[in-house]
Every structure is written in C-alpha cells, then in structure tokens.
Amino acid sequence: MNDTQLSTPSAHARLQGQVALVTGASAGIGAATALALAAEGAAVALVARRQERLEVLAGQIRAAGGQALVIGTDLNDAEQARATVTRAVSELGRLDILVNNAGLMLLGPVADADASDWERMMTLNVLTLMHLTQAAVQVMKPQGRGHIVNISSVSGRGAGPTSAGYSASKWAVGGFSEGLRQEVRLHGIRVTVIEPGVVATELTDHITHAATKAAYESRISEMTPLEAEDVAAAVVYATTQPQRVNVNEILIRPLDQG
Helix, strand or coil: CCCCCCCCCCCCCCCCCCEEEEECCCCHHHHHHHHHHHHCCCEEEEEECCHHHHHHHHHHHHHCCCCEEEEECCCCCHHHHHHHHHHHHHHHCCCCEEEECCCCCCCCCCCCCCHHHHHHHHHHHHHHHHHHHHHHHHHHHHHCCEEEEEECCHHHCCCCCCCHHHHHHHHHHHHHHHHHHHHHHHHCEEEEEEEECCECCCHHHHCCCHHHHHHHHHHHCCCCCECHHHHHHHHHHHHCCCCCCCCCEEEECCCCCC
16 A cells, blocks of 8 residues: 555645546555545545555545545456446546556566466556546546546557567557547547656566566666656646646656666
8 A cells, every 4th residue: 555645635736626537546656646636636536456455545535635436346347447437427526537557567578478468468458448548538528628647658668578568568558549639639638648667566566477577676676766656746747737738748767777
C-alpha cells in the first residue's frame, strides 16, 4: 500500500467537481495517482482486484475530506472492465478523467517466452485499456470534455533484449493513443501518454522468467528509481492544464537511467 499522506483538498483545488477513475489503484503508481488527484479535489473511483487494499486507500481519501468509490473487479474481463465506467458514472455522476494504469511487465527472451505471458500483457496492457477508453469516451463526448491518461513506458519508445513482448504492448498503447487523440480532440477530450522509466513498484514481482528477473533487479539496484509519486505528479500536471492545452506525451526517467 502506498504510504503517501493525502492533504485535505483546498478551496482552490484544481480538480474540484471532477470525477477520475484510476485502474490498478491498489498499489504503486495507481495508488499514488489516486491520492494526488483526490488532493486536487477530484472524486476518485478506485479500480483493482485487491479490494481490501482499495478500501484502505479509500479510507485515507475520505479521512482527508475527499470522495472515493471502491470497485473491486477483474479488468481482464472486457465486460467487467466496461462495467467499471458505468458504475463510476452511476454513483459519482460523471467521468472527467480516466487513468489507464493497470498493466503487467513480463520480461523475457522471445525464444524462451511463455506465450501465455504475451497474451496476459496484450489483454491487460492493450485490450483492457481500449475497452475502458471506449466506454469512457462514450460518456465524455456528450459532456463535451474529458481526459484519457494512458500509463505507458519508455519501452513504448524503444525495445531491447528481453523486452520484445512488453514493448509490443506498450507500442500498441502509443499508437492507439495517438489515433484516439486525433479522433476526440474536437469533442473537447484530451489524451495524454505518460512513459515512465524504472519506477520502484511491484511490477518486477510478476516477471516469470527467473534469469531475466534476476538480471533486471540487479540492474535497477544500481540506480535510484523513480517513486510512484513522481509519475502521479506527471498525471496531475497533465490533467490540471487549461482546457486549451493537451499535453500529448510525458517521458520521465530516473536521472541515472541510461
């Protein structure tokens, strides 16, 4: 669980009256982003499978005077993913910001890859994001405004040994996001892609290829990674710009990442 302390929203909170939905909100970047958006006055729908963690996070937000809705669900199921948007709108009244943060990073060499790792990444990193975005855009278009924030990766800009499958999923996010941006811009909907480098989160815990996991953890142990709050700050920056400004991409790396 994220240890960030939530400050009480002020009268000048920049997202007062807005509703945000954050996926993968039970830990890491998702939890930090939910807290940061709530601190700016947004009501936040918290989405993940680990409902008990979401309840703790929602308690933090409510204790500081914010509003939070817990939606424990399996986003790998397309219908459940779309239903999260429906529920958020039903209970919170609207949807202004969707942060597609849920994802998997299952690194490993192509020759030795478990094909099910590729399928899991493409489902959660790409298809789930697309289903959620479609449902959100259908809500946002009649409102005449909204913001889709897709959490990608530096691996969405380049690839290297052991990242082929993961990079494929994140390149897909970039292509989808740019096509979407061009479609929805005249409906007042903004689209932002955030591409973090190495972040201190649970993401590496899920790597199934043992040798790759060990090598990656050894490499990142030699640098000072980003914190989840650094990525959350990028989300807040993009979503609090004047409506005329669409921050298309934010690339953010640790200072000592090559």
